[in-house]
Amino acid sequence: MQELHLSLNSKLHTSNLNYKVQKIVDINNKVVAGELLVDFSRAESNLELQTYLNAINLGIITQFSLDFAFNNITNATNLNKFSTLFFNLERNNLCDVRILSQILELNLVCSLNGLELVVEITERDKCGKCCNVIKGLTFLKERGIKLALDDYDYVFGDFRYNELKLGYYDYVKVDMSKNKLELDLLRNFAFENNKYFKKGIIVERIETLDELYKNLPHQYIYGYQGFFFCKGTPI
Numbered sequence: 001m002q003e004l005h006l007s008l009n010s011k012l013h014t015s016n017l018n019y020k021v022q023k024i025v026d027i028n029n030k031v032v033a034g035e036l037l038v039d040f041s042r043a044e045s046n047l048e049l050q051t052y053l054n055a056i057n058l059g060i061i062t063q064f065s066l067d068f069a070f071n072n073i074t075n076a077t078n079l080n081k082f083s084t085l086f087f088n089l090e091r092n093n094l095c096d097v098r099i100l101s102q103i104l105e106l107n108l109v110c111s112l113n114g115l116e117l118v119v120e121i122t123e124r125d126k127c128g129k130c131c132n133v134i135k136g137l138t139f140l141k142e143r144g145i146k147l148a149l150d151d152y153d154y155v156f157g158d159f160r161y162n163e164l165k166l167g168y169y170d171y172v173k174v175d176m177s178k179n180k181l182e183l184d185l186l187r188n189f190a191f192e193n194n195k196y197f198k199k200g201i202i203v204e205r206i207e208t209l210d211e212l213y214k215n216l217p218h219q220y221i222y223g224y225q226g227f228f229f230c231k232g233t234p235i
Contacts, residue, residue, distance in 0.1 A: 006111065009078055017064055018038070019039055019234075020038075020232035020233055021033065021034040022230050022233075023037050023082070023225075023229060023233075024086070024223040024225045025224050026222070027218055027221070032083070033083070033085065033223060034085055034223070035085075035086040035088075035120070036069060036086065037232060038061065038234075054133075062090055063102075065087070068235075070109060072235060074109065078121055083116060083119055085110060085116070085118065086120045087103075087117060087119055087120060088112060088120045089120065090124060091122060091133055093136075095132035096152070099170065104143060118160040118193075119146065119215060120149075120171075121169075123152075138168075144183040146199075147168055147169050148173055149158055149164060149175050151171065151173060151174070152172050152174050155185050169197050170198045171200045172197045174204065175203075176204065176206045183212050183215060191217065194220045199222050200221055202221070202224070209228065
């Protein structure tokens with residue numbers, strides 16, 4: 001495993017790792033936030049794309065994203081045009097003291113530049129029931145870091161439900177419903193659990209404003225995200 005980490009780190013250092021920022025809007029199409037994302041569309045080859053994906057799955061791309069954010073927030077880039085910035089953190093980064101310390105530094109840099117940082121905890125579960133996950137969440141929460149729960153599964157149930165009930169998360173991100181059954185499940189989830197998240201739901205992967213969109217539980221939704229609104233602006 002260590003050899004794989006070293007190999008991926010080497011490949012990332014020699015590749016042209018690109019980023020974009022995708023906007024999040026409210027019900028009136030007003031931009032309320034942006035999310036920093038790796039821009040897979042600019043990978044120069046399938047091999048480079050696979051390197052990106054492997055690095056994300058192993059959680060080692062976070063350091064590159066942190067370096068990029070530090071270098072770009074203070075410059076006149078698309079990152080500092082938002083009032084709120086969502087930054088992805090893998091669950092297996094929550095035991096990394098060095099990464100967590102840099103998150104605190106990034107939060108300070110964002111604050112000094114008029115940005116509110118939201119750390120978005122991804123759904124990739126490499127840690128199982130390791131107690132360090134909760135310790136990491138607690139560390140960030142106690143220091144005033146806003147947290148979002150990424151890709152919550154409201155259809156089949158989610159392994160992070162207890163974390164949600166414990167009040168760690170300010171936002172919950174979910175995929176757009178694909179049919180009426182999923183829409184009903186989303187409406188039930190929002191109604192029954194809105195007391196657990198302080199800001200609201202963010203619905204992702206919105207591609208059309210169809211009847212399903214019109215019947216979303218808008219009163220519980222903070223923001224809307226997807227290719228219909230923005231495919232992402234290169235940085």
